[in-house]
Amino acid sequence: MSIAEVFHLPQGFKLKDSDANRKLIGAAAAGQPDAKAVDKLQTLRIGEKISDLQEIFVAAHAPKLLIILQGMDTSGKDGTVKAVFGQVNPLGARTVAFKAPSNAEKDHDYLWRVHQEVPAKGEMVIFNRSHYEEVLIARVHEWITAAECEQRYAHIRDFERMLSETGTIILKFFLHISKDEQKSRLQERLADPAKHWKFDPQDLAEREHWDAYQDAYERALKATDTPYAPWYVIPSDSKTQRNLVIASIVLERLESLQLSFPPGNPEFSKLKVE
């Protein structure tokens, strides 16, 4: 069984039955005493391999890779970008953090700003939040009805299918944390003035909608898990496990592409630089 299969959204998925603190791979799963250090080192090594493969992307001018990170506040989207993709050469790789839409963005359909940011050939793009907010926060706050939400699921499936059929590999990660874990992470941010920049009082207001968010996530994941754009549910109460799992799935997918540098030009070898 591949690592992707282990974490792929299961049939009949129920978010409440999914343990956010599971340790299914690495030294942590094996119960090694020094598991944390071993798994961190392993993630670092995988990150290097991802970086090497991404260089081939750029050289081969193919394919397009889109990675989507979604999760509740404090679930570790920023941390994942740093730990898993921190070693990737920014040449040909970008992270896009979608904030609340601007007025110009609101005047267009909600996929407009997202489509502009999708990867080009040979590019790796990481979405920190994404068009999925339009079926999460938008639904939780009832800015849209259930019927409109269903319509959006269909738009999103269509959009991702088009991207896939035009050469984009799409991997979607739901960073799953427990309500208790969020509590302690928010408390930690409040306790440390150096972390206050990451805190928004709005986060506490959103936390009150915890159950509605869990429900919106469960529905959205089920409605938009497709063969061409699968969802992976990542147990994220442990940052170490989260990073190791995501890094492993990305590497597994990149290795499956069997990428190689474009063939050299024999004529070039004969050239002499004066």
Add this chain to the structure above:
Amino acid sequence: MSIAEVFHLPQGFKLKDSDANRKLIGAAAAGQPDAKAVDKLQTLRIGEKISDLQEIFVAAHAPKLLIILQGMDTSGKDGTVKAVFGQVNPLGARTVAFKAPSNAEKDHDYLWRVHQEVPAKGEMVIFNRSHYEEVLIARVHEWITAAECEQRYAHIRDFERMLSETGTIILKFFLHISKDEQKSRLQERLADPAKHWKFDPQDLAEREHWDAYQDAYERALKATDTPYAPWYVIPSDSKTQRNLVIASIVLERLESLQLSFPPGNPEFSKLKVE
């Protein structure tokens, strides 16, 4: 029967059975001796009404209007823009002429550059050529297979449905000219040095693919005519008839929206400017 219904792509549409020189509305259809002058004046008047209604668009900040013009070389896309939309206030209206894609555009899916240009709320956008080139020239020159072309029809239907469901009114016009009419228009361009800037030797090469283009158009129109983004087949051998028909259909659609200026603010009436 509305004018739109007269020109809407019929069931079992066959392009070769469609007379590009039909005169179905206006003084020309009635056989008036001064038909040309009368119909031109009528188009001008309709253009004024379109301009008035578009002002309400801007004021009301709704809806979004997308007009797509497609047709063979010399079919009169530029002329239509001038004759029908020439009086519209550029504030809130734009024409986008899609040329051969740039390298950056080719590195993305073919809807990427198109999506960027769709109308915002309260905006009227006219596409002079469009994403339809991706199932026309691309298919005629066999840059894509028949199966890929079918896939693109589906992408386009999905894309236009999403635009429609997020508030865009879409009207698509196929400017239908006969092969003889194209011959005389191309010859005319060659005879007049002042028109040489509009001539591209490539036009003659494309003309050799006339039958393949007719076939590609017929298939594309049939595959992408939908309730939310209908195709209108415009007899365009006569420029006067073409302009009158398109102007009439656009006006009819805008009038059906029953737009009105946003309500005034009674407080404003009491303000005194010193």
